[in-house]
Structures are given as C-alpha cells and as structure tokens.
Amino acid sequence: MPQVSQLFFKTATVFFLLGIIMGLHMGISGDHSAFPAHAHLNLLGWVSSAIFGIYYALNPAKAAGRLPIIQFAVYTVGIIVMIPALYFLSLGNTALEPFVGIGSFIVFAGVLLFAAVVFSKQT
Ligand code: HEM
C-alpha cells in the first residue's frame, strides 16, 4: 500500500476512535449537544479519510509524487482545526466559530487538491 494510504488509514483510525468515544460520551451522559462535531469527525475524519486511502491504494500511480502527501497534510490539518472548534462551539463557546470556518476552508482546500489528483493525467 502507498505511504499516503498508510497515513490516511492511521489518521482515519485515530479519528474513528475519537468519534466513537464522543458518541459513547453523548449516549452515556444523555447530552447530545456535541453531535455535529461527532458526525463530522466520523464522516470527514474516518469515512472520507479512509476513502482517500482506498483511492490511492487502488491507483498507486496517482499516489506518486508530492501532491498526494500535500493533499493528506492539508486535509488532515483542516480536520484538526475544524473538529475541536466545532465541538466546543456545539457546547456553547461561540468565540470558536471563526476556527470552525477556517478549518472548514482548509478541509475544502484538501478536497480541491484531491480533485486535482483525481483529474490529473495518469502517468
Ligand atoms: C459506537 C459508536 C457510536 C455511538 C455510541 C454514537 C452515538 C451517537 C449519538 C448519541 C448521537 C446523537 C443522536 C441525536 O441526538 O440525534 C449520534 C449522532 C450521529 N452520529 Fe453517531 N455514534 C456512533 C458512531 C457513529 C459513526 C461511526 C458514524 C458515521 C460513520 C456516526 C454518525 C452520526 C451522525 C451523522 C449523527 C447525526 C445524526 C443526526 O443528524 O441527527 N456515528 N451518534
């Protein structure tokens, strides 16, 4: 498996563990207010990262070069900025809203880079 796939699966697994812990915490405490952070940690962090990892594993030629690693770094930093801010925003800390926005745009940049990889000419 290409290195970028390994990296995506490592971060995806950490995000999955944290997402499930957040879900269990909501279920056990009965306070579901953090559900947007839980939903996006699981869907952007676990599901989408794993799909990126699978894509690169199925298309090793596209995993070559620096762009896939840059795509991984940008996308993952976006999640690391967005999700904790979204978690505390969901709990009522409105001061963190700009960080949710900034993180979301970094995630978007990571997806644009993925589009550049997908639509690039196969070498
Ligand atoms: C053991 C694992 C999990 C537990 C205990 C858990 C628990 C919860 C809880 C308590 C809520 C709030 C429900 C509500 O108030 O409406 C929730 C919402 C949600 N969860 Fe999980 N969850 C788990 C795993 C996952 C996974 C793996 C995903 C996605 C891959 C996921 C996606 C979602 C989504 C999208 C919502 C929001 C649903 C809505 O719009 O109401 N969850 N979860």
Ligand code: HEM
């Ligand atoms: C940076 C990317 C994204 C942004 C900025 C974003 C933003 C949002 C916003 C503003 C809402 C409404 C929240 C509310 O009304 O409380 C929402 C809900 C939702 N989004 Fe996203 N989203 C993103 C990516 C995704 C992706 C990739 C998925 C699925 C793979 C997804 C699945 C959902 C689901 C299931 C809900 C309903 C549950 C919830 O409110 O948390 N989102 N999203």
